[in-house]
Amino acid sequence: xxxxxxxxxxxxxxxxxxxxxxxxxxxxxxxxxxxxxCLSFWFGVLLGYSRLSCRLYxxxxxxxxxxxxxxxxxxxxxxxxxFFLPYIAGTNITVFWSAVASLCIYAAAYQAEIVRAxxxxxxxxxxxxxxxxxxxxxxxxxHVILPQAFRIMVPSFLSFFVSLFKDTSTVFIIGVxxxxxxxxxISQREPNKMYAAYVCMGLGFWIVSFSISQLARRLEKxxxxxxxxxxxxxxxxxxxxxxxxxKVTGEETGPDMSCRSADSR
Amino acid sequence: xxxxxxxxxxxxxxATTVTSLTLGTVIAIMRISRIKILRVLGTLYVEIFRNIPxxxxxxxxxxxxxxxxxxxxxAKLNAYLHYPIVAGILGLTxxxxxxxxxxxRSGRLAIPHGQREAAISTGLSRVQQYLHVLLPQMFRVxxxxxxxxxxxxxxxxxxxxxxxxxxxxxxxxxxESLTFRGIEATTIATLFYIFLAGIMVSMIILLxxxxxxxxxxxxxxxx
Numbered sequence: 001x002x003x004x005x006x007x008x009x010x011x012x013x014x015x016x017x018x019x020x021x022x023x024x025x026x027x028x029x030x031x032x033x034x035x036x037x038c039l040s041f042w043f044g045v046l047l048g049y050s051r052l053s054c055r056l057y058x059x060x061x062x063x064x065x066x067x068x069x070x071x072x073x074x075x076x077x078x079x080x081x082x083f084f085l086p087y088i089a090g091t092n093i094t095v096f097w098s099a100v101a102s103l104c105i106y107a108a109a110y111q112a113e114i115v116r117a118x119x120x121x122x123x124x125x126x127x128x129x130x131x132x133x134x135x136x137x138x139x140x141x142x143h144v145i146l147p148q149a150f151r152i153m154v155p156s157f158l159s160f161f162v163s164l165f166k167d168t169s170t171v172f173i174i175g176v177x178x179x180x181x182x183x184x185x186i187s188q189r190e191p192n193k194m195y196a197a198y199v200c201m202g203l204g205f206w207i208v209s210f211s212i213s214q215l216a217r218r219l220e221k222x223x224x225x226x227x228x229x230x231x232x233x234x235x236x237x238x239x240x241x242x243x244x245x246x247k248v249t250g251e252e253t254g255p256d257m258s259c260r261s262a263d264s265r
Numbered sequence: 266x267x268x269x270x271x272x273x274x275x276x277x278x279x280a281t282t283v284t285s286l287t288l289g290t291v292i293a294i295m296r297i298s299r300i301k302i303l304r305v306l307g308t309l310y311v312e313i314f315r316n317i318p319x320x321x322x323x324x325x326x327x328x329x330x331x332x333x334x335x336x337x338x339x340a341k342l343n344a345y346l347h348y349p350i351v352a353g354i355l356g357l358t359x360x361x362x363x364x365x366x367x368x369x370r371s372g373r374l375a376i377p378h379g380q381r382e383a384a385i386s387t388g389l390s391r392v393q394q395y396l397h398v399l400l401p402q403m404f405r406v407x408x409x410x411x412x413x414x415x416x417x418x419x420x421x422x423x424x425x426x427x428x429x430x431x432x433x434x435x436x437x438x439x440x441e442s443l444t445f446r447g448i449e450a451t452t453i454a455t456l457f458y459i460f461l462a463g464i465m466v467s468m469i470i471l472l473x474x475x476x477x478x479x480x481x482x483x484x485x486x487x488x
Contacts, residue, residue: 076423079437084447166316169321205316209316210312
């Protein structure tokens with residue numbers, strides 16, 4: 001009974017004061033992490049690809065951005081966004097969105113590095129082959145290189161997601177009531193429940209990130225990304241990769257022809 | 266205030282680098298040992314500490330740890346003026362050590378089997394094998410990821426502001442609240458972080474060159 005009393009705030013840890021007030025607790029951590037990863041993914045792809053560009057005026061700013069952000073602690077980025085963006089831009093944004101913005105800035109740089117590593121890891125012959133079939137650079141990237149690169153990226157992507165999820169605990173510093181902040185609030189308000197608060201905090205983070213990393217491990221095994229030697233293009237679902245196969249089976253109607261006829265219409 | 270902050274950050278950095286490397290090495294050796302209990306304990310440590318944020322551990326060592334300690338040690342710790350720094354060092358160490366041990370373990374797997382056999386055949390004891398043959402190679406192979414981890418650890422020292430350890434980030438916040446000159450202070454602090462991270466990275470690159478790491482030849486000899 002005493003133990004149950006200790007954990008009576010469990011709803012506050014999981015959901016915050018949700019039905020009455022704002023969403024908080026562990027759910028907010030998950031929302032922040034998912035939102036950030038969805039938003040920053042596109043910036044990451046853009047930055048990572050631009051960093052590989054041979055044009056200096058594209059490459060250098062991207063490099064500068066990535067290296068600067070990667071060398072700055074997340075707390076510093078959060079402070080910049082939360083305290084000084086209102087000074088500079090003259091607008092006020094809510095705590096939640098400034099947390100999302102700073103996490104996005106932080107995550108984009110790391111994702112850019114993951115994307116860059118993934119693109120580099122695709123064998124060089126792939127790009128050469130794609131270019132020699134007459135594809136434009138953009139189409140070669142879009143249909144040949146990036147699908148393969150994304151497969152290579154999956155493990156590092158997931159492990160970054162775990163670390164991002166843990167990093168969402170940092171935003172408690174600006175008063176977002178996520179799990180860490182909830183635990184601190186409870187342990188200060190009711191000091192006799194301090195142990196329970198820390199157990200809840202630890203368990204909450206542990207369960208979520210452990211299950212994601214376990215999922216990642218299983219996914220890694222299933223995709224078998226690391227053996228590029230045995231990489232079979234026909235296993236890839238992208239239709240463009242199926243092209244040579246179709247040409248062998250159906251001789252008169254290759255997808256290339258249909259493309260052209262669609263154009264003339 | 267700023268200078269004290271820089272000093273404390275440097276102290277945190279130096280202390281956690283040394284302690285987490287030591288603890289990480291011990292746990293890595295535990296995880297690759299033949300004794301099952303040690304292996305299980307090591308794996309348990311890594312799984313627990315890797316999946317909970319470092320911030321939690323810092324808070325834990327500051328608020329909860331003195332409470333658990335027996336014989337009134339906790340009260341003494343709480344009375345100790347610099348306890349936030351100590352708690353920060355402890356929290357960062359246990360967090361970082363789990364990563365270090367994971368990196369080192371993968372380094373052990375990258376060392377060709379013949380090295381161990383050669384060490385046994387020259388009559389080295391197990392301790393000597395580790396000290397003279399395996400550990401130096403483990404560090405050499407894993408230097409790049411280890412370096413990245415150390416830079417990460419350096420950035421994580423800023424989390425210690427949560428427990429009011431007077432390090433650089435805390436100092437900037439303090440300056441902001443005392444003098445409202447937050448932008449200047451934060452700019453200087455950010456520049457300092459970038460500068461020091463740059464120094465760390467270039468040191469690691471120099472070390473790599475100095476040790477002449479050639480990972481490709483390593484994997485070839487393994488095959």
